[in-house]
Amino acid sequence: MNDKEKIPPVKLLHYKKGDLIVKQGDYGISIYKVIKGRVQLFNESGDKEIDLDILGPGSVIGEMSFLDKALEARFFSVRALEDSDLEAWHPASLANEYEQMPYMIRFIAKQTLKRLIRMNTLTAQIADQVEESKRAEHAEPVPARRHFYRKGVILDCFYRPVDAPSRDRLDGLIKDISLSGMGLDVRTKNALKFSHQLGTKYHIETVLPSGKPIEFTAKIVSVKKDRTPGKLFLGMIFDELADGARKSLGFFLMPA
Numbered sequence: 001m002n003d004k005e006k007i008p009p010v011k012l013l014h015y016k017k018g019d020l021i022v023k024q025g026d027y028g029i030s031i032y033k034v035i036k037g038r039v040q041l042f043n044e045s046g047d048k049e050i051d052l053d054i055l056g057p058g059s060v061i062g063e064m065s066f067l068d069k070a071l072e073a074r075f076f077s078v079r080a081l082e083d084s085d086l087e088a089w090h091p092a093s094l095a096n097e098y099e100q101m102p103y104m105i106r107f108i109a110k111q112t113l114k115r116l117i118r119m120n121t122l123t124a125q126i127a128d129q130v131e132e133s134k135r136a137e138h139a140e141p142v143p144a145r146r147h148f149y150r151k152g153v154i155l156d157c158f159y160r161p162v163d164a165p166s167r168d169r170l171d172g173l174i175k176d177i178s179l180s181g182m183g184l185d186v187r188t189k190n191a192l193k194f195s196h197q198l199g200t201k202y203h204i205e206t207v208l209p210s211g212k213p214i215e216f217t218a219k220i221v222s223v224k225k226d227r228t229p230g231k232l233f234l235g236m237i238f239d240e241l242a243d244g245a246r247k248s249l250g251f252f253l254m255p256a
Helices: 063-067 092-099 103-137 188-192 243-253
Strands: 011-015 020-022 031-036 039-045 048-055 077-080 084-089 151-161 170-177 181-187 201-207 213-225 231-240
Touching: 151 181, 170 188, 181 188, 181 213, 188 231, 213 243
Parallel strands: none
Antiparallel strands: 011 084, 020 077, 031 084, 039 048, 039 077, 151 170, 151 201, 170 181, 181 231, 201 213, 213 231
8 A cells, every 4th residue: 555545535525604613722633724614713712712714615724733743632622604515634744745845935934823823812812812811891999019020921931950961952932031030931831741730840941032032041830721722821939030130131120
């Protein structure tokens, strides 16, 4: 049996109006092309649905999982807005053609995907903030007793266990930070390489929006699933923050 015979054939799938085609958080590798009808892409945040897009014939769904093999689960849900026909492709049928594309085209595609993932993450984060603001409007006011300002951010970073060589660093995304600690968003798959248990200490490198690079050591104090499928959210406190890094961070955190 040759390689071509091993690749599953393209399947034509039929969906009725209201049928769920893809469920956010589910695992799947198929790529879909809309042949007939219209489908709706949306995120689920709590009991709310956040509309992302409406796609018609010729549109493709699932390309994020194909281009970024690190994605472990579907980032959004897809529902048929009317009776629709979709083709389902196995990624193996496209892999060879994709790898034969010029390196620069593949590089541009991956960079575009990275920005799209970040925008989707921000969309979910903004929706959560809106819901939190609504709850706060109906809550009883309490005196502020915080000693440190905490600021919501979107900062790319590299992190690795304190005893690991620098070449073993992993990608992460800092979502909030203060002079005492931070919240770090990481891929679930990262936990297969290094321990992400409570008490684990990591060396972290990032660049502040001011362009100032900082490095520090932080310890995990909480671990929970992020709202983004395939992600973990690590609550961390600083274990070691040099004076220079503390000063740079302090300037960044000063209220406007």
